Amino acid sequence: MGVVVNTVKTVERGTTITSTSASATTTSAQIVAASATRRCVVLTNLGTDYVFIGASGVTDNQGIRLAPGQALTIDRSPTAAIHAKAATGTQTIAIFSESD
Numbered sequence: 001m002g003v004v005v006n007t008v009k010t011v012e013r014g015t016t017i018t019s020t021s022a023s024a025t026t027t028s029a030q031i032v033a034a035s036a037t038r039r040c041v042v043l044t045n046l047g048t049d050y051v052f053i054g055a056s057g058v059t060d061n062q063g064i065r066l067a068p069g070q071a072l073t074i075d076r077s078p079t080a081a082i083h084a085k086a087a088t089g090t091q092t093i094a095i096f097s098e099s100d
Contacts, residue, residue: 014098017096018097018099019095021093023091023092024086026087027085028056028058028059028085029083029085030056031095034081035079037099039099039100040074041082041096042071043082044066045093046091047086048068049068049087049089050068051093052084052085052087053082057083058083
């Protein structure tokens, strides 16, 4: 009879929680800086129109479209900078992040 070995995987989580907000206008701009220690970020559209989330230069035809009240969670150590662009006017985005 063989020996059964169970492996336990330890998942480390961040030690710092940050909560802030950013304004998205009709021009693509960085809303979250790059961070080598970030573990997770949640973006919530608090505005009244769509916002588009993506890389530098994100447009209406690219990125992730967030409707008013909709949230996007980026997990698995999202270390890159995040940009946003509003469909119209100025929209507010709540930003919640976890980092080491």
